[in-house]
Amino acid sequence: MGKPAMRELEVIRSTPVTEHMLRVTLGGENIGTIPEGQESAYIKLVFPRGEGERPMMRTYTIRHQRATEIDVDFALHDHAGPASSWAANAQPGDRITIGGPGPKKLINMEADWFLLAGDMTALPAISVNLAELPAQARGHAVIEVTSDTDIQTLEHPPGIELHWLVNPQPDPEGRPLLEKVAALPRQEGQISVWAACEFGSMRALRAHLKQAYEIPKSHFYVSSYWKIGQSEDGHKLAKQQDAEVEEAN
Numbered sequence: 228m229g230k231p232a233m234r235e236l237e238v239i240r241s242t243p244v245t246e247h248m249l250r251v252t253l254g255g256e257n258i259g260t261i262p263e264g265q266e267s268a269y270i271k272l273v274f275p276r277g278e279g280e281r282p283m284m285r286t287y288t289i290r291h292q293r294a295t296e297i298d299v300d301f302a303l304h305d306h307a308g309p310a311s312s313w314a315a316n317a318q319p320g321d322r323i324t325i326g327g328p329g330p331k332k333l334i335n336m337e338a339d340w341f342l343l344a345g346d347m348t349a350l351p352a353i354s355v356n357l358a359e360l361p362a363q364a365r366g367h368a369v370i371e372v373t374s375d376t377d378i379q380t381l382e383h384p385p386g387i388e389l390h391w392l393v394n395p396q397p398d399p400e401g402r403p404l405l406e407k408v409a410a411l412p413r414q415e416g417q418i419s420v421w422a423a424c425e426f427g428s429m430r431a432l433r434a435h436l437k438q439a440y441e442i443p444k445s446h447f448y449v450s451s452y453w454k455i456g457q458s459e460d461g462h463k464l465a466k467q468q469d470a471e472v473e474e475a476n
Contacts (some may be wrong), residue, residue: 233273236261238321239296241314246376249345251287251314253323254296261328265339266292267355268328274309277458285310285459286452289328300348302447308459317464332421333359335446339340339416341366341421344408344432346397348452349423357383357422367411371404399455401428409435419446426454 237255246249247312266289266451287310291298301314333353333369334341334356341364345353350370358381359367365386371394372378376392390411394403404424418440422432431453451469454462 233324233326235322235324235443236297238317238319238323239303240319241317242326245379246299247371247400248377248379248420249301249303249311249314250290250298250367250415251301251317252296252298253325255322258295258297260289261292261297263292265289265297265328265331266466267359268331270328271326272299272310272313273326274313274322283309283459284326288355290354295340298350302350310414311431332450333447334421338419338446340364340418342408342411342418342420342422342436343368343418344370344404344422344424344470346371346404346424346452348425350379352355353421353425354379357381360387366414366418369404369407369411371407371428372456385466397425397455398427399425401431404428405431405435408432409439411437417446418442420448422434422449423452426451426457426462426469432471 234257236253239252243251269286270289271284271286276282287299289297290300290396291320301311301420303311303315311333320435334343341360343353343356353368353370362384363386364384366390367390369390373395375393383389390407392403393408420436420442429449433449451466454465457465
């Protein structure tokens with residue numbers, strides 16, 4: 228796989244979505260280099276470091292795409308990293324280099340019912356997945372947010388029940404999200420799963436879902452987007468090690 232295409236985009240505006248979610252709209256003369264139909268695809272935001280050092284890259288989801296703009300939603304934290312700090316201070320006219328887009332990660336639509344789960348870092352991708360589901364889809368979406376003020380109005384089929392889980396303090400063992408998912412009523416037929424969240428929550432969810440359901444790999448997407456107490460590089464290493472263990476089992 229080749230390196231993601233790089234281009235410089237311009238900040239058009241920033242818009243608060245909820246208390247802990249900020250939307251930055253990017254455009255500019257290079258926006259046309261992003262192919263159409265990239266909502267839910269990931270991009271890499273590039274942050275330069277000192278001379279001779281490799282730049283930092285942070286991965287985010289394209290929430291909306293229009294002819295001359297893309298929206299990128301940022302979850303805001305008390306201990307902000309380089310990307311959320313940049314987003315909180317971004318002004319119209321600011322420039323940023325982005326790579327990608329990478330592959331879209333959509334839930335497998337060929338199923339009898341659907342389960343989506345994640346925290347605020349996954350909310351942009353969950354939102355796109357919900358909007359893409361067929362009108363007759365049934366199932367559940369469990370979304371962990373920091374506060375009541377972070378609950379959003381999302382487009383979704385009427386047969387998909389939304390469950391908002393308010394948790395101001397992330398749990399390294401992932402218990403709140405796991406307990407909510409485990410308590411959901413089982414439905415008939417083939418399940419399709421899409422879940423993304425903190426590393427500990429991901430591992431707990433993955434273990435539960437594998438034990439509770441028979442899910443072919445084609446219908447099972449579970450990933451971590453971050454790890455409590457770790458930089459993106461530290462999370463990336465933990466994710467690689469976890470994948471190796473999973474592959475061996």
